[in-house]
Amino acid sequence: xxxxxxxxxxxxxxxxxxxxxxxxxxxxxxxxxxxxxxxxxxxxxxxxxxxxxxxxxxxxxxxxxxxxxxxxxxxxxxxxxxxxxxxxxxxxxxxxxxxxxxxxxxxxxxxxxxxxxxxxxxxxxxxxxxxxxxxxxxxxxxxxxxxxxxxxxxxxxxxxxxxxxxxxxxxxxxxxxxxxxxxxxxxxxxxxxxxxxxxxxxxxxxxxxxxxxxxxxxxxxxxxxxxxxxxxxxxxxxxxxxxxxxxxxxxxxxxxx
Numbered sequence: 001x002x003x004x005x006x007x008x009x010x011x012x013x014x015x016x017x018x019x020x021x022x023x024x025x026x027x028x029x030x031x032x033x034x035x036x037x038x039x040x041x042x043x044x045x046x047x048x049x050x051x052x053x054x055x056x057x058x059x060x061x062x063x064x065x066x067x068x069x070x071x072x073x074x075x076x077x078x079x080x081x082x083x084x085x086x087x088x089x090x091x092x093x094x095x096x097x098x099x100x101x102x103x104x105x106x107x108x109x110x111x112x113x114x115x116x117x118x119x120x121x122x123x124x125x126x127x128x129x130x131x132x133x134x135x136x137x138x139x140x141x142x143x144x145x146x147x148x149x150x151x152x153x154x155x156x157x158x159x160x161x162x163x164x165x166x167x168x169x170x171x172x173x174x175x176x177x178x179x180x181x182x183x184x185x186x187x188x189x190x191x192x193x194x195x196x197x198x199x200x201x202x203x204x205x206x207x208x209x210x211x212x213x214x215x216x217x218x219x220x221x222x223x224x225x226x227x228x229x230x231x232x233x234x235x236x237x238x239x240x241x242x243x244x245x246x247x248x249x250x251x252x253x254x255x256x257x
Contacts, residue, residue, distance in 0.1 A: 006235055006256050009036040011148035011222060013111070013205070013248035017042040017072065021051055023245040029053070034252070035076055040111035040150045042070040042095075063095040070095035071149070073109045077102075086135055091128055099139070104257045105230075106139045110149035115170035122175060129179035133186055140187060140227055146255070147188065147225040150205075150248065153180045155190070158200055159220040161212075171221060188225040191237035191253050202239055205248045213247075224253035233257065 056074035203218025235254035
């Protein structure tokens with residue numbers, strides 16, 4: 001990979017790769033100019049999907065459980081190494097993380113676990129958050145890190161439509177928001193808020209159940225985070241809420257590497 005080039009990356013929770021392939025994914029891919037496309041919640045294994053991802057090569061981390069979770073990173077240039085381990089069996093079996101190494105950076109594609117209704121998984125989520133932060137810190141000691149994916153948390157009140165009524169719901173608990181803050185404090189930049197600190201009504205997920213997308217009653221829970229040492233390399237960050245096919249939409253980062 002050449003020095004001082006501007007890379008374009010997109011991240012999208014597709015809520016089922018096979019489902020979105022039957023919708024708009026072929027057109028999305030045909031018109032995409034990204035260097036990297038990171039998908040979450042693919043809910044499939046390679047032998048279940050017949051699709052030509054070219055000009056990309058797809059790296060998979062499927063969950064052991066069929067039809068559940070999973071991550072995929074699509075690249076145009078082969079990485080130096082690929083890792084699928086966060087360090088805890090409970091999360092590694094769910095296909096939560098996929099890390100690709102390049103000469104100048106690590107690209108970490110992640111699908112953070114949901115704390116579930118009545119916060120049944122909140123304690124496990126707290127364990128995950130500490131593990132994830134330690135993992136990223138260990139990578140950061142070696143080279144720059146770009147993190148993307150569905151982190152399943154709205155950080156600030158500006159990041160969801162109805163903060164008051166969602167105060168103790170999964171994705172907007174004080175505990176989850178505090179852990180996200182700790183992650184940023186460990187040396188990461190929320191790229192969208194870096195460029196758009198005061199922009200309201202900018203969301204990446206809308207509930208199917210309440211037809212929330214029609215009313216733009218959403219949450220911003222999909223992110224690109226970058227090592228703070230990359231601040232001067234940031235070019236732009238955006239949300240593609242015009243892209244349909246999932247209950248999430250793609251987010252994008254442009255960065256000089």
